[in-house]
Amino acid sequence: PRGGEKEHFEPADEVRYRERTVAERTNARLKDEFGGRNIMVKGHAKVMSHLMFGLLALGADQLMRLRR
Numbered sequence: 001p002r003g004g005e006k007e008h009f010e011p012a013d014e015v016r017y018r019e020r021t022v023a024e025r026t027n028a029r030l031k032d033e034f035g036g037r038n039i040m041v042k043g044h045a046k047v048m049s050h051l052m053f054g055l056l057a058l059g060a061d062q063l064m065r066l067r068r
Contacts, residue, residue, distance in 0.1 A: 019066070034058050 009017060030036040034054035039047055 028057055030054050033061075 027036075030051075034057050036051060036054050039050050041047060041050060
């Protein structure tokens with residue numbers, strides 16, 4: 001660890017921490033790489049469809065990375 005002692009979690013807290021970081025990583029990739037930051041449409045349905053297409057592309061990309 002950088003600059004100090006590693007913080008140890010309780011087992012339940014460790015599981016929650018791992019899950020949270022996966023969700024945060026997914027949200028970051030959606031925003032940075034798959035157009036989640038710049039949505040230029042109006043209306044709830046259109047925004048939702050653009051985000052879902054981004055998630056679909058993200059899922060396909062993750063599957064491609066998994067096969068490597």
